[in-house]
Amino acid sequence: MLxxxxxxxxxxxxxxxxxxxxxxxRAGAGDVATDMMAEYYAxxxxxxxxxxxxxxxxxxxxxxxxxxxxxxxxxxAGWKKVTSxxxxxxxxxxxxxxxxxxxxxxxxxxxxAQPVSSSAIQAEGVKVFVDVEGRGPESGVGAMVQHxxxxxxxxxxxxxxxxxxxxxxxxxxxxxFDGIELHGANGYLINQFIDSQANLRDDEYGGSLxxxxxxxxxxxxxxxxxxxxxxxxxxxxxxxxxxxSRDDTPEATYLxxxxxxxxxxxxxxxxxxxxxxxxxxxxxxxKEALRIIFHGTLIYSGKYTxxxxxxxxxxxxxxxxxxxxxxxxxxxxPHRLEHDLPLxxxxxxxxxxxxxxxxxxxxxxG
Numbered sequence: 001m002l003x004x005x006x007x008x009x010x011x012x013x014x015x016x017x018x019x020x021x022x023x024x025x026r027a028g029a030g031d032v033a034t035d036m037m038a039e040y041y042a043x044x045x046x047x048x049x050x051x052x053x054x055x056x057x058x059x060x061x062x063x064x065x066x067x068x069x070x071x072x073x074x075x076x077a078g079w080k081k082v083t084s085x086x087x088x089x090x091x092x093x094x095x096x097x098x099x100x101x102x103x104x105x106x107x108x109x110x111x112x113a114q115p116v117s118s119s120a121i122q123a124e125g126v127k128v129f130v131d132v133e134g135r136g137p138e139s140g141v142g143a144m145v146q147h148x149x150x151x152x153x154x155x156x157x158x159x160x161x162x163x164x165x166x167x168x169x170x171x172x173x174x175x176x177f178d179g180i181e182l183h184g185a186n187g188y189l190i191n192q193f194i195d196s197q198a199n200l201r202d203d204e205y206g207g208s209l210x211x212x213x214x215x216x217x218x219x220x221x222x223x224x225x226x227x228x229x230x231x232x233x234x235x236x237x238x239x240x241x242x243x244x245s246r247d248d249t250p251e252a253t254y255l256x257x258x259x260x261x262x263x264x265x266x267x268x269x270x271x272x273x274x275x276x277x278x279x280x281x282x283x284x285x286x287k288e289a290l291r292i293i294f295h296g297t298l299i300y301s302g303k304y305t306x307x308x309x310x311x312x313x314x315x316x317x318x319x320x321x322x323x324x325x326x327x328x329x330x331x332x333x334p335h336r337l338e339h340d341l342p343l344x345x346x347x348x349x350x351x352x353x354x355x356x357x358x359x360x361x362x363x364x365x366g
Contacts, residue, residue, distance in 0.1 A: 001313040002306065003338050006048060006320065008297055009230040009267045011178055013048035013092060013320075016313065017334050020270070020301045020322035021051050021096040021181070021235070025066035025129060025352040026137055026359060031056070033068045033078035038085040039360050043331035045091025049320065051181050051233075051270070052082070054098035057168035058161075060116065061189070062108045063100030063147070064129040066137035066353055070095060070168040076175045083176030094179040094233065095172040097165060097223075101189030102150035103243050105130050116157075117150040118192045118199040118206065118215070123244025126187070129352055137353050155203050158215065161189075166222040169232075179231035182219060185272045187243020190216050191236075194257065195247040209253060213260055220264050233268040233299075234261065239282055240274045251286055258294040269294055270322070273302030287317040306337050332364040341365050 006013045028034045041050060055070045056062040062069070069075045079095070086093045102117035105128050109115060127144040135141050153161070169180045184190035192198045193215035199206045205214050216234075224232050238254035247253045261269060271290070273282050291298065300312055301322030309321040327333050329346035336343055350358020 002309050002321065003334070008049065008320075011092060014046070014090070015048040015334055016320045017048050017337070018270075018299055018301070018320050018322040019044050019047040019050045019327045019333075020272075020299075020324050021053050021183070022324055022328065023053050023064060023067060023352065024359065025064060025142070026354070027066050027068040028078070028137065030072065030074050031062070031067065031069040032072075032074050033082050035081060036356060036360060037068070037078075038081040041082050041093065042085035042089045042091070043360060044327055044333070045086045045089035046332060046334045047091065047327070048334075050086060050091055050093040051322075052093060052095045052177075054096050054183055055079075055168075055172075056098050056100070057164045058099070059108075059110050060113075060161075061099035061164070063104040063115075063188075065108070065131040065142050067098075070097060070171050070175070071164070076171050079172070079175035079177070087176070092178050094181050095175070095177040096181045096183050096235070097168050097172065098183040099161065099165070099189040100128075101192045103128060103147050103188060104150075105145060105148050115148055115150040116153045117189070118152065118201055120150060120152045121198060121200065122149045123147065123187070126243050138355050139353065142353055152201070155205065158205065158218075162215075162218050162222050165219045166226040169223040169226045173227050173231070179233065179267065180223060180227065181270060182223065182232070182234040184216060185235045185237035185242075186240075187245035190219060190234075191243075191245050194253065195245045195250075196253070197246040197248065198244070209256055212253075213257055216257065217260050217264070220261065220266060224264060224266060229265045230267055232266040233270055233297075234266065235270040235272055237272040239286070240272065251289075255286075255289055255293055258290055262294045262296065266296060268297035268299055268320075270299040270301065273300060284315075284317075291317060306340075329362045331362055336365055339365075
């Protein structure tokens, strides 16, 4: 099934393999996507669907050095090079829209301001990648530093951020993307509103589960109205605790989130499973419940092998499967998987920043 065609709300995909978002920190001046990024994504266009690296909706939404944006005319123009290259290579590509919330540093924020979040809580030990020496992405020289203490967003500030998401979605379509994915996972802003231990608000955006889901619902509604719900997906990490974001009743919380998203009628939910060594396995019962509640497409990512992917598709938990790190080192990954060819190993030291090495120079199987 992994190599079967699939139709995603009218968008024809050549297979069920997804290249999920992976930050590579190669954007140029002004956080603009470069010609090298266009080459990188086009090399991987044999994926049924590519979802771009996290792309900040505003400067306030940036949490790492050299990540691309989706809020300026120059950034739209840069992304047009990427989408054109992918489409010419026969691929389909969504843009992942990103606001990191508290997972940022004052050196990345407008006028050196504090990062913002649902609540003024610092996640100890959560680090961000910054250009401490100001040498630029090609140097690859950055440092991981503790994120700065955030301030809680005022209630009257939230509509402007919702609007930033909607405008970024319009910009993505103007840049030639086939749709957008909201980053609601991994402890970033949407996640910071959802999870009970990251959200201590006492207004309409905090307290009850319904209130904690309000920000997600408003953002999804706004981007759906801006570009059409059939072009909208969202990534969630239901049972993980990344970036210090924790929920007291995660299964109940995320099944409720899935119910809201089903009512809004978006194209897909992209589930990020834990992918570290000795990571907990997501219970089958949770996946089955999610399938019952959400009637759209379900994508799963997280240390999937060909065998695990086929199992998920056969059992009906998933419609599409994301392969993350293998795509870094194997631009022809679908071909390699289909023919059981050995995989190149990625060079971890070249994941973030730098030039072509470890980015566009991995060989194909020929």
